[in-house]
Amino acid sequence: MLTPPPPPPDASARRAAPAVPVYASARLPPFDAAFYQKVREGIEKRAEIVVPPREGRAFAVRAGEIFRIICRDGPQVGDLNLWNAHNLCEHFFSGKTRAFHGTHVTAGHRLWSTLPHLRPLATITHDTLGWYGFDADGAGVHDVIGTRCDPYTNRLLRGTDYHHCCHSNLTRALASARGLTFAEAEPFVHDVLNVFMCTGFSRDRHHYIMKASPVRPGDYLEFFAEIDLLGALSACPGGDCAAGHSDDTARCFPLVIEIYRTRPEHLAGWQSPAPNPYRPPEA
Numbered sequence: 591m592l593t594p595p596p597p598p599p600d601a602s603a604r605r606a607a608p609a610v611p612v613y614a615s616a617r618l619p620p621f622d623a624a625f626y627q628k629v630r631e632g633i634e635k636r637a638e639i640v641v642p643p644r645e646g647r648a649f650a651v652r653a654g655e656i657f658r659i660i661c662r663d664g665p666q667v668g669d670l671n672l673w674n675a676h677n678l679c680e681h682f683f684s685g686k687t688r689a690f691h692g693t694h695v696t697a698g699h700r701l702w703s704t705l706p707h708l709r710p711l712a713t714i715t716h717d718t719l720g721w722y723g724f725d726a727d728g729a730g731v732h733d734v735i736g737t738r739c740d741p742y743t744n745r746l747l748r749g750t751d752y753h754h755c756c757h758s759n760l761t762r763a764l765a766s767a768r769g770l771t772f773a774e775a776e777p778f779v780h781d782v783l784n785v786f787m788c789t790g791f792s793r794d795r796h797h798y799i800m801k802a803s804p805v806r807p808g809d810y811l812e813f814f815a816e817i818d819l820l821g822a823l824s825a826c827p828g829g830d831c832a833a834g835h836s837d838d839t840a841r842c843f844p845l846v847i848e849i850y851r852t853r854p855e856h857l858a859g860w861q862s863p864a865p866n867p868y869r870p871p872e873a
């Protein structure tokens with residue numbers, strides 16, 4: 591570590607500047623709890639996809655449907671990617687979602703899409719781990735901090751090759767779903783929602799930390815699809831991510847994706863959010 595320069599005489603005054611929110615998130619389109627609660631009633635399961643341990647699977651959800659990511663057999667973290675089913679260039683924007691809603695997401699939060707679209711791809715409608723909040727380590731569940739475990743970082747830090755990192759699993763799932771080669775699919779894989787993962791920043795150095803996920807069989811995270819979606823989920827090789835990832839050490843379990851039809855009468859008057867209307871003057 592390099593030694594930082596000595597603080598200036600007015601360091602205390604500079605540090606005492608008031609902290610204000612970066613974004614006026616209160617001005618986001620409101621979460622209509624009554625609407626989403628109504629939509630959750632009378633849903634009918636139409637598909638179930640099992641994601642084997644250390645693998646990935648893709649799934650398609652139509653606008654207005656509900657999907658759940660379910661822990662069935664044991665504590666397991668999942669890495670989620672979402673794309674506009676009709677345009678892979680519009681996908682989940684982890685950074686802006688974090689800026690709007692915080693480091694961890696739960697029921698009532700939306701998963702936003704990349705620029706220039708910037709609209710909700712999905713809304714979280716139920717979270718059985720919503721009770722967790724932030725623990726004594728400052729850690730919470732379902733983060734939008736991390737990126738996804740990947741073989742390039744693994745090579746960089748450990749000097750070994752591992753082919754079932756979430757990045758690779760998501761790439762293979764997308765390639766399989768769309769008839770692409772691995773190389774064609776890889777650029778569309780993006781920073782994830784870390785479903786069920788328990789993470790935070792260390793108190794002293796603000797480093798990214800993880801701890802054993804509190805998820806247990808029966809827990810699930812539920813989403814309402816705001817537009818037609820293609821999703822991919824990887825059952826992370828880190829298992830509950832208590833100690834590590836990017837190898838075959840951890841005990842891993844499958845994850846289950848369930849997709850539900852909703853009742854048309856509950857969607858009356860609802861329509862998919864439009865892409866952001868801003869247009870640059872050069873366009």
Ligand SMILES: [Zn+2]
Pocket residue numbers: 669738739755756757825826827828835
């Ligand atoms: Zn992973």
